[in-house]
Amino acid sequence: MKYESQRIAYWFFAVCMLLFGLQLVYGFIMAFAHAGYDVLHDIIPFHTARATHTNLLVMWNLCGFMGAAYYIVPEEAERELYWPKLAAVQLIAFVVVGVVALVGFHFSWWEGRKFLEIPRPLDYLVVIDVLLFIVNIGLTIFKGNRVTTTASVLYFGLLMAALLYLPGMIPTDNQTVDSYWRWWVVHLWVEGVWELIMGGILAFLLIKLTGVDREVIEKWLYIIVGLTFLSGILGTGHHYYYIGAPRYWLLVGGLFSALEPLAFLGMAIYGITMAKRGGRKHENRTALLWTIGCCVMSFVGAGFLGFAHTLPQVNLYTHGTLVTATHGHMAFWGAYAMLILAIITYAMPKLTGRKLYDKPSATFAFWTSNIGMISMTLAFGVAGVTQVVLERRMGMEFLAVQEEIEMHFIGLILAAALFTLGIIAFIYNFIRYGWPRGEVRTPQAAEPEPEGVGVPAGADA
Numbered sequence: 221m222k223y224e225s226q227r228i229a230y231w232f233f234a235v236c237m238l239l240f241g242l243q244l245v246y247g248f249i250m251a252f253a254h255a256g257y258d259v260l261h262d263i264i265p266f267h268t269a270r271a272t273h274t275n276l277l278v279m280w281n282l283c284g285f286m287g288a289a290y291y292i293v294p295e296e297a298e299r300e301l302y303w304p305k306l307a308a309v310q311l312i313a314f315v316v317v318g319v320v321a322l323v324g325f326h327f328s329w330w331e332g333r334k335f336l337e338i339p340r341p342l343d344y345l346v347v348i349d350v351l352l353f354i355v356n357i358g359l360t361i362f363k364g365n366r367v368t369t370t371a372s373v374l375y376f377g378l379l380m381a382a383l384l385y386l387p388g389m390i391p392t393d394n395q396t397v398d399s400y401w402r403w404w405v406v407h408l409w410v411e412g413v414w415e416l417i418m419g420g421i422l423a424f425l426l427i428k429l430t431g432v433d434r435e436v437i438e439k440w441l442y443i444i445v446g447l448t449f450l451s452g453i454l455g456t457g458h459h460y461y462y463i464g465a466p467r468y469w470l471l472v473g474g475l476f477s478a479l480e481p482l483a484f485l486g487m488a489i490y491g492i493t494m495a496k497r498g499g500r501k502h503e504n505r506t507a508l509l510w511t512i513g514c515c516v517m518s519f520v521g522a523g524f525l526g527f528a529h530t531l532p533q534v535n536l537y538t539h540g541t542l543v544t545a546t547h548g549h550m551a552f553w554g555a556y557a558m559l560i561l562a563i564i565t566y567a568m569p570k571l572t573g574r575k576l577y578d579k580p581s582a583t584f585a586f587w588t589s590n591i592g593m594i595s596m597t598l599a600f601g602v603a604g605v606t607q608v609v610l611e612r613r614m615g616m617e618f619l620a621v622q623e624e625i626e627m628h629f630i631g632l633i634l635a636a637a638l639f640t641l642g643i644i645a646f647i648y649n650f651i652r653y654g655w656p657r658g659e660v661r662t663p664q665a666a667e668p669e670p671e672g673v674g675v676p677a678g679a680d681a
């Protein structure tokens with residue numbers, strides 16, 4: 221660790237681990253309910269579990285992005301965080317607002333809009349909190365000793381993510397208009413500005429882990445940002461097909477969203493190429509594994525499975541079914557969950573001064589969670605396709621179909637148990653790292669940024 225204030229990232233990552241663990245508990249509640257064992261129905265009905273599961277996911281992802289930024293930006297800007305104490309206050313406030321929202325869901329205090337369930341008064345607090353973060357990071361970059369492309373792309377992504385929260389707060393009592401704005405948040409986040417955050421974090425990791433020149437890695441970043449904007453903005457139209465919006469969205473949404481996988485393909489090729497080109501053997505191989513894994517699995521989940529239902533002719537049948545959940549799980553896992561687990565795996569040895577990355581439990585966590593998630597995707601996929609055939613093709617009644625597919629959720633539970641085993645290993649490793657007591661090392665003594673390819677093994681601190 222080069223700067224004292226990077227230490228705050230540890231606490232953001234610790235909150236991530238906690239919320240992630242809790243998210244899985246709610247996943248199991250829903251999986252059991254789907255399998256016919258809705259035993260908690262009176263205390264935690266399905267809609268409450270669902271809102272809690274997805275909001276916990278969004279919360280820990282945002283927390284991970286903020287932690288990543290607090291770790292990366294001082295190193296990129298070559299200075300301490302502008303306002304370290306504010307970062308701590310901002311984390312506490314974020315957790316308090318989050319917990320109030322989650323508890324509120326259990327008492328039916330919610331907005332009922334998928335992914336944006338947080339009640340309006342709390343939305344304002346979220347906005348203030350995130351703006352404090354944006355200002356803190358912005359001032360660190362602005363007052364820093366250098367401005368890198370990596371930090372700029374990361375910052376722009378975070379800033380736009382904060383601003384794009386606002387369209388979801390536009391008041392309307394029209395269902396179509398409400399849906400229209402909701403997608404500005406949900407779609408333009410995960411298929412727009414979050415991809416920039418992803419590009420920035422990946423670039424940082426690849427620079428540190430592969431030893432390939434910064435210029436080469438950052439050139440790729442421009443290509444990925446370009447592809448994201450070219451396809452992702454108008455690609456929003458793939459959510460406007462059947463919500464009562466004008467017909468031209470069928471063409472615009474279909475055409476542009478079909479191009480979206482290119483950005484994810486770019487990231488997969490980027491990660492693999494850089495890892496192959498880099499002559500540097502960084503000690504922390506597990507961090508590289510998570511980084512390359514993220515590049516590849518995001519293509520599978522977002523690119524491939526996204527494309528599978530993005531054309532209007534297909535979406536007509538699959539819309540709002542378990543096919544969406546199939547894609548949602550693998551895309552969120554591959555792109556954003558794995559990304560955060562990658563930066564945590566990279567940063568923890570530096571934050572705590574302990575090197576636990578070559579322990580068998582670290583490798584076990586990677587493979588078990590990934591094999592578990594692939595199996596979960598298959599279970600959801602089979603249930604989803606069966607649902608589409610029975611309900612949308614053959615016209616069977618919704619609840620009758622749900623009963624038909626109960627069996628697939630036993631498969632899901634087994635796959636999710638495997639996945640959870642991997643995540644428990646990850647969290648166990650996180651706890652074993654201990655408190656953030658890592659030494660601050662001068663930029664010279666700490667990891668020197670490689671000048672080119674082929675920095676000798678063990679050059680990293």
Ligand code: HEM
Binds near residue numbers: 334335478548556
């Ligand atoms: C990392 C990037 C991505 C993530 C995290 C993600 C996640 C999700 C989630 C959670 C949903 C459900 C949203 C809701 O109903 O409120 C969804 C829907 C959808 N996604 Fe993605 N997605 C990603 C990228 C993509 C890409 C690249 C494509 C197209 C090539 C795509 C195509 C779709 C479509 C068509 C739907 C609507 C499904 C429906 O009509 O029910 N997604 N995505």
Ligand code: HEM
Binds near residue numbers: 545548557639
């Ligand atoms: C123990 C593991 C997990 C289980 C058992 C589980 C189960 C479920 C179930 C049953 C649903 C509801 C599907 C429906 O609407 O009928 C769901 C929704 C969802 N879960 Fe999970 N989940 C797990 C882990 C995860 C993880 C790790 C992620 C993200 C990385 C995730 C992301 C999502 C998303 C985005 C949705 C909403 C999908 C949509 O909009 O259609 N889940 N989950």
Ligand SMILES: [Fe+2]
Binds near residue numbers: 411455456458459
């Ligand atoms: Fe989308």
